[in-house]
């Protein structure tokens with residue numbers, strides 16, 4: 261069985277958007293307890309020796325066969341480079357389901373999740389191969405302004421997805437950016 265309810269969200273998003281393909285190289289940010297790792301591993305054929313998956317979380321996980329997992333804080337300076345080393349090349353897909361524990365204070369939670377999303381986008385820009393995809397948890401109203409315009413500049417298609425598997429009352433939303441234009445096309449430092 262799947263380790264998390266989150267697994268059903270990725271299944272639903274992927275059934276619709278078709279981002280996971282056999283043999284892909286994937287990074288999963290905020291991977292615990294490992295539902296997305298299980299779904300991704302199955303869909304790329306990891307156990308048959310196809311593709312590669314690297315994951316990180318603050319919390320430890322039970323191993324997922326074939327997945328390279330690192331326990332750590334993605335927001336620390338060296339985490340992105342360590343993940344790149346573990347991957348050993350470009351990624352086809354960067355997933356982020358990272359969420360800090362909710363404080364219950366809407367504004368504070370919003371700021372925290374935007375910060376995590378910004379760092380995830382920055383990482384995706386550095387590691388994705390041209391044509392690659394980026395899927396990231398945000399909160400409703402959280403991808404306005406810079407975040408959305410940055411994604412639209414760097415990816416061919418950008419959309420928001422609210423999976424059925426997300427609780428109806430949840431403010432959770434995912435942003436899916438497909439078709440990375442490549443680093444040459446990306447402006448800025």
Ligand code: SAM
Pocket residue numbers: 263264266267289290291292293294295296297316317318319332333334335357358359360361
């Ligand atoms: N997609 C996962 C699955 O299918 O099992 C569920 C992910 S859960 C909703 C969010 C995760 O983000 C938590 O396990 C949390 O520890 C992790 N997280 C939050 N902040 C993080 C950080 N700074 N670095 C790494 N992981 C983080």
